[in-house]
């Protein structure tokens with residue numbers, strides 16, 4: 001029987017994973033090792049009881065009493081704190097879903113890979129902050145990373161049976177997010193609720209805002225470079241408002257392989273769960289005659305500075321991805337809390353990168369988790385200072 005763990009079980013990807021496991025036979029079909037979450041401890045305990053997990057872990061120490069209470073009488077162990085989340089990855093599991101949001105997902109993913117688990121990777125921040133470290137850890141233990149981001153799952157599927165050296169380009173599709181059709185001069189006053197109104201995908205709050213700003217796509221460009229080993233100039237981004245083509249691979253003979261499907265995360269999650277087989281999945285089937293038209297447009301870099309910044313980050317590589325992501329997470333926090341405007345987010349990230357470049361060598365290779373986390377921390381501190389200054393001078 002396959003053993004599984006889910007990191008970030010209470011989130012959007014985690015819930016979809018849980019739903020597919022239940023549909024695929026539930027507790028009798030899998031042995032559940034660890035489930036982790038953040039503040040939603042009642043839901044975490046409910047999932048742990050349903051899947052008969054060995055341990056449930058909350059990332060927050062202050063949530064432990066509530067988690068213990070919710071698990072009372074179940075025989076399921078409870079633990080709390082970032083260290084306990086990472087330690088849960090030391091418990092052997094065949095298949096591990098990495099669906100924590102943000103850089104906090106890196107440490108448990110690395111540990112699961114060091115133990116040889118197959119890592120279903122939704123946490124794109126892991127590849128952005130520490131791509132080379134992640135791949136080296138997997139190579140050392142013989143572990144496999146299966147991409148769960150819909151774009152990277154699409155590319156992975158388009159590459160099945162192909163030689164990577166025959167790839168000319170990878171074309172990432174982007175919906176353009178909630179503010180895609182706004183006049184550019186109106187973006188400065190976009191509210192959180194407006195940026196959250198994604199036209200196609202139902203996702204967690206943070207990634208939905210990142211879709212509107214295209215920071216999500218910027219992270220995915222870096223993720224593509226790290227995971228597939230192509231050069232930055234082989235990666236293109238195209239806006240495709242319908243979100244039906246999840247990405248494309250262009251080969252040197254001119255052929256382009258596209259992956260199409262309904263915008264539903266259960267496809268890439270289910271693909272990673274069933275891989276190397278294809279199981280039946282409860283996703284809507286495409287009606288191409290009804291769809292009739294698929295449209296595309298080039299992204300405007302003035303509207304989406306994140307797409308320009310990710311090119312600078314890839315040119316530096318090393319620790320620049322950790323700085324970029326750390327600064328982005330802080331800028332996003334400040335926007336979500338109403339302290340800075342929508343367009344200030346890219347300003348904060350750009351200024352953080354330029355300040356950190358003067359303070360340290362961002363091009364140094366990310367050799368250890370500690371290097372990555374130290375850079376992440378410094379980027380957060382500087383981004384916080386810059387965001388506070390912007391908030392104070394905001395008109």
Ligand SMILES: NC(=O)c1ccc[n+]([C@@H]2O[C@H](COP(=O)([O-])OP(=O)(O)OC[C@H]3O[C@@H](n4cnc5c(N)ncnc54)[C@H](OP(=O)(O)O)[C@@H]3O)[C@@H](O)[C@H]2O)c1
Nearest residue numbers: 008010011012013037038039040059100101122123203204
């Ligand atoms: N949602 C999507 O459709 C989608 C698509 C592609 C890729 N992804 C990627 O998948 C990851 C998860 O996204 P999501 O949308 O599912 O996020 P989400 O709904 O916000 O869920 C995040 C999960 O992580 C937990 N968490 C939050 N902060 C944590 C911390 N500091 N330490 C440990 N756990 C923490 C949350 O716990 P609580 O909720 O209990 O607090 C929750 O279980 C992200 O990297 C995202 O970019 C998501």
